[in-house]
Amino acid sequence: MILADILSLLLRLGELAFAVIVAALTGKYLHAVKGSSSWDQGRFIYTEVVAGLSIVLSIIWLFPFSGSFIHYPADFVISVMWFVSFGLLVSWLDDSCGNVFNWDNIALNSGTNTCAEWKADIAFTFLSAIFWLVSTLLGIYWVHKHTQQATVTTHRRRWYRSRV
Template sequence: MILADLFSILLRLAELAFAAIVAGLNGKYLHAAQGASSWQLGRFIYAEVVAGISIVLAIIWLIPFSGSFTSWPGDLFISVAWFAAFGLLVDWLGGNCGDVFNWGGISFDGTASCTQWKATIAFAFLSAICWLVSAILGFYWVRRHRAVAVDGHHHRRRRWHRSRV
């Protein structure tokens, strides 16, 4: 149980860090492209919104006793949203910088936009995987605890009782 809690906290911290990285890199691009129409920037706005929601939820669900295991449907939803953002960003890149996962020849001099985009795409993918693992862990935890409650005869009493008159 303690290992699951620690693993969940590590996943939440990774989700928070990855979302912050994507929000920062993507926000830098959105700031530079201020004159463009919102229709052209739709995929980047979507990725920024998903990153913002992920940051908020990761912080909320990082707080102990906030039911982070029972929030697995939310984790699954955010994971799907991240996979969609990943796909939109990969589609936008369209092979202009080579293969998406080809990391050869990348420099960190701050001027390479391909490096920035590949990093944004990579962290979006990592965030999607972390949210998916959180959902799987939460689903497993909930199923295991429901099975223990049923096997251990820990049934709740009904609130409404029939009169025996």
């Protein structure tokens, strides 16, 4: 099952990278609006909390041990949290920068390009949700595979019993 360990390691690294990117982009926005009402910024605070939780858990579960596969229920919950965050950010953007999935108006400028930042934040939120969901599926596969192997019993004849 070395392939599952390698895939799990790559998924956790991706989850960590995406969570750090989302935390940085969302944190930059929260820093820019730090005088405003926290009630108005609830969706961004939620996204920041989900990113922070994902960073901590992906670091803890980064190392490929068999115990890292049994956390698939937590992986699923975090994936759902990321999908909720994705929906909140998409509804907040609400076509103010064009269609969310239209990347034609994105350019790398030395100045501020807030549409590019928001679309990147939304994209990495979605990618993080997908990676956590794939970790869930990998965990379910691993647990199912190992419970099947544990229940299969072999019927060997003991060496001290003869057929006579």
